[in-house]
Amino acid sequence: MDTVLEVKGITKKFPGVLANDHVDFNLRKGEIHALLGENGAGKSTLMNIIYGLTSPDDGEILINGKATHFHSPKDAIACGIGMVHQHFMLVPVFTVAENIMLGSEKLRNGVLDIVQVNKDLKELSTQYGLEIDPTSLVHDLPVGIQQRVEIIKALYRKAEILILDEPTAVLTPQEVEDLFIIIRKLVDQGISVIFITHKLKEVLSIADRITVMRGGKVIATDDPKQTNEQALASQMVGRTVILKVDKTPAKPGDVVLSVKDLHVQDDRKIETVRGVSFEVRKGEILGIAGVQGNGQTELAEAMTGLRHAISGEIRIQDQNVFNHPPRDLVEKGMGHIPEDRQKHGFVMQYPISDNLVLCSYYVSPFCRRGVLQNSAIGTNAENLIKRFDIRTPSPYVPTSKLSGGNQQKVIVARELSRNIKFLVANQPTRGLDVGSIEYIHHEIVQMRDEGIGVVLISAELDEIMALSDRIAVMYHGEIVAILPADKVTREELGLMMAGSLKPEVSTI
Amino acid sequence: MDKENLKPQEPTPPEPINDSKFINIYLVPILAVVTALILGAFIIWWVGGNPLLAYKGLLQGAFGSVRALSETTVWASPYIFAGLAVAVGFKGGLFNIGGEGQLAFGAVAASWAGYALPGIFHAQIPPILHILLSVGIGMLAGAIWGGIPGYLKAKTGAHEVINTIMMNYIALNLTSFLLNGPMKDPSPSNVIARTPLIAESARIPAIFPNYRFHWGFILALALAFGVWWLLWKTRLGFEIRTTGLNPDAAKYAGIDVAKTIVIAMSLSGALAGLAGAIEVTALNYRHELGFSSGYGFDAIAIALLGKNHPLGVVLASLLFAAMRNGATKMQFLTQIPVDIISIIQALILLFVSADAIVRYIYRIRTPQERVVYTRGWGK
Structure with a gap:
């Protein structure tokens, strides 16, 4: 296989920090090369260098064997490098076609030639199997499709090397599957993909090769068939990591927090929490699972006094605290790790x-x-x-x-x-490295064991599964089920989060 | 990906550059002043003057004699009060452009209290009490004038910049009406829009005969310390600063953000009102239309130059006062119009606001180079 991209001895110093320390990395044609590492390992810096956003202090970049030097992303794009950022760079009120041509507008007689762009897009869609309606507005599209727009955008600029920065962070488990199918199709068509992530399961299922970075250095390049989660985690962190959270069965006590028929609107006055009810007992962790944007943010804000709810009831022990200000809640024993x-x-x-x-x-x-x-x-x-x-x-x-x-x-x-009675932990480990996640999980479980009621809101299924004693699944502003954590599988949860599995009985 | 990805997790990150050291904070303002003076020298030379002579005149006018020093402090007092007013607002995340109106209203109210109260009470008021009443009423007027835009911001989200500007128009025109009408000095010879002289009992006595140096300057210095103490050492100050830096976190922390905004704006207005009240009770003994010479607007520049820190405000006020005061002497000596000082002050402000220019000229590294290109979690 040909090497399409090679970096040699890349070194980048920021004040006080060696972000990249003689990094060697290569990408072969038509492969999926995962770049794995904790926050601060230097993945972003390396990708920013490859994409021309920053220039290295030392080292060289070879594209198809030819040494190149990028002054800006424009140069990188011209060399066939495309990047899909974790947070999409799309204009929500523009159509798909308008977004895609943004920055490389096609003109005919001085006006935008949208017809030609639509035609080009149709061709691209069929070639790579990326279905899309060029005329729909981006803000009407689900997140997974928006990501597809970003990928098409890169392909439209003739990208042959695609950098995907944490592409699965905002997707449902089903959308992740769809994305993986797309990535495999792209690779079949000769596109080479760099897949940046810190999720171990994903790299093992998609990557052809895995490069692990730590402290600005490349630690190893592994073959996914000959490694496993445990080994990768240890390479990432530099010591043995316990991936499983150690916890004993919960000993739930009295109800400490109860929420009844809560209705909350978001900033656009759209009702995003629609009649949510649940109870949390002392000494248990109630996990609220759900894909981002299904009302968890508003639910948490209403529970913690940051947002006015429309109606419902919130009680701390026996006191009504519906729409009470944050200070009052804090004084009544609330702890809050905000999203x-x-x-x-x-x-x-x-x-x-x-x-x-x-x-x-x-x-x-x-x-x-x-x-x-x-x-x-x-x-x-x-x-x-x-x-x-x-x-x-x-x-x-x-x-x-x-x-x-x-x-x-x-x-x-x-x-x-x-001195708290209950804790609302909203995405407590989002964007953190394995070491910190391990630590914070341990602390949360310890708080539970000390008799504190915990509401854990997370979009990470692994986290929900690892910590919760009971799991509530939130979809479209409603809690579709509350289940004991040991009575439900990952797959079932994934389906419920996507709204495609309605459990017949919900155990409370 | 991650935002803080530039630092490795282990070991402990290195001690960062200390951004809070005096020299690091004030390096840019100091260089801005130096640069503006150099550019000002070129302008003076260009209009046919001798820059060295001009600056010599400026220095003499500002510091050359006891009288010059005294006059510089007279200029500096309202600058310090009003500069502190703007700085307090800034710390609360509020841009108080309304210093001019609050100051005028404070002066009007203090004058009224100064000449009318004895008549209302049909009695002499003991001097200390009368002074405190006059100054207090002036501060209260400023506080109300600043508090109204604060309240509007807190309750309706109306932007304080717009509303303080509007309140300026109301205050200045209302002042004009009052001084030409109900509050006009009734003495037969008077044709000017001014109030009667305030009662003797409302006058803060001079410290030295024949010099205009007055208690206001000492009070201003004391208050600068007081404002520093309030902002950095008290619960209220913590609430104001938290609200100013991150209103979302303030709300999370249980701070009543709306209330804090109203308090910060009222406090800011009170300080501006005090500037006016002191001018009346310690210096002019009456309010006259057009006395302010734009203290309220210069105060914005002073607060910016002083980086919204009380000590910085005092230093910037002294600088502005020295320039204003020395300008006349400069014009007298070199026939260079005083307006050149306005140009230099404008240049200072320009360089302070656009600090990238100064950093470029003097090759100063920005305090902490943060190169973050991919937007990451937590944003």
């Missing part, structure tokens, strides 16, 4: 010490007679940094300087160190 940690979780510019008291800055010992007690805030920070193993040179470093995993640890430390 979007940078938006809600902390103030980026604040030192870690301040963010560790973000919900309790106003009470003793952190505040007396309206004056902040810096020594108490500092001591608290030092204690929590030690207890939760937050990697930082000092408690007074701005939180923005921490890695994602450590930022999340700041939030977890803050929430779990308070």
Whole structure:
């Protein structure tokens, strides 16, 4: 097989960090080469270099054996490299065709030649088996199809090397299957694919070769037939990793949080939570599974006081807290790990010490007679940094300087160190590396064992399966089923999340 | 993929550049001033003047004598108050353009309290009490004038920039009406739009005879410390800063964001009102139309130059005051119009706002190079 892309000795230094350290990587024609690594392993930097977004300090890039130097993505695109970012770069109010020609508009007599583009798209669709209606508006399309638009966009620009950055993060299990079928078709047509991910199951099922990166270095290039999840995880993290969460059966106590017939609207005034009811008991983890965008965000916001619900009932133990402000909920024993940690979780510019008291800055010992007690805030920070193993040179470093995993640890430390009765954990390990995930999972289970009720909202089936004692499946704003975690399979959950399996009886 | 992917997970990340050190924060403003002065020198030379002579005149005018120093502090006091007002707003994430209106209203209210209260109470008011009343009423007027746009922002989302500008028009025209009408100085010889002189009991006594240096400057310095203490050491300050930096996180933390916005704007307005009230009670003893000379607008530049830090505001105020005060002497010595100072001030502001220019000229690295191209999780 020919090598279409080869990088040799790529080195890239950022202030204080060696992001890529003499990285060698090659891609053969028609192969799917997975690039596996934790956050901060240098995958993004390497791809940014290959896509011309940043230039390496040292090393060379060879395309079809020819040394090249990219000044911008334009050069990379001209060399046949296409990239599908994890967050799509599409204009929602434009049609598929308009989005695809954006940046390489076809003109006829000075006006956009949409007819020609539509015709080109038809041809591309049949050639690669990517069905699409060029005239539909992007915001009407499901996420999986939007991703398809991104792929066609790259192909339209004559890409022969396709970089897919975490392509499965936003897809349902079924959509992932569809994507894999498409990728295999593309490869049959001679396209070469670089598949970036941190999901071990996926690489084993799709990749022809797997390159693992860690700390800016390539650790190994494996054959998926001769490796397994455990081995890959250890290569990624650099030590043996326990993939399975160790937990004993739950010993549920009294109901600590109950939600009844809750209705919530999103920002566009569309009702996205439609009559949700559930109960959480002390000492159990209720997992809420569902594909992103099925109302979990609004549900969590309504439960934690960040969003006004339309109707329903929310009770903490026996107190009605429906539409109560966040502070009241916090004082009644709520802990909240928010979905979007940078938006809600902390103030980026604040030192870690301040963010560790973000919900309790106003009470003793952190505040007396309206004056902040810096020594108490500092001591608290030092204690929590030690207890939760937050990697930082000092408690007074701005939180923005921490890695994602450590930022999340700041939030977890803050929430779990308070005296809470229940915890709403919304995507608590999203975007984190295996090591941090392992740690946060362990903490959540430990909180459960200490008698705290946990609501775990996650789009990651693995996480739901690993942690939950009971699983509620959310689809289209409703809870379609609440099942004991040991009575349901991955496949059944996947189907329920996609709305195609309605369970006949739902056990509560 | 990940956003923080530039750092390896292990070991502990290296100690980052300390962005909070004085020199790192003020390097750009200082260089902006230097650059503006150099460019200003070229302009002076270009219009036929001698830059060195001009700047010498400027320095003499600002610091050359005890009287010059005294006058510089007279200029600086309202600048500090109003600059602090803008800075407090900024810390709360609010751009208070309404300093001018709040200041005018504070001055009007303080004057009214100064000349009318004894008549209302039919009695002499003890000096200390009368001063406190006049200044307090001036601050209250400013607080209300700032609080209204704050309330509108908190309750309806109306942008405070638009509303403070509108409130400026209302305040300035209302002031004009009052000073030409109900509050006009009734003495027979008066043809100017001004209030009567305030009662003796409402006047803050001069410190040194024959010099205009007044208590207002000392109060301004004390207040700069007070504002710093409030913002960085108290619960309210924490709430204001959190709301300003990340209103979503503030809400999450249980802070009443709407209330905090109203408080921050009222506080900002009160400080601007205080600027006006002090001018009346400590310096002019009355309010006269057009006395403000744009303090409220210069304050925005001062807050920007001072990076919204009280100490920075004091330093920037002194600089602006020195330039304004020295300009007259410069014109006298070199016949270069005082307007050149406005140009230099505008250049300073330009370089502070567009700090990329300064960083480019002096090859300063941005505090922390963050090269993030692919957008990742958590955004």
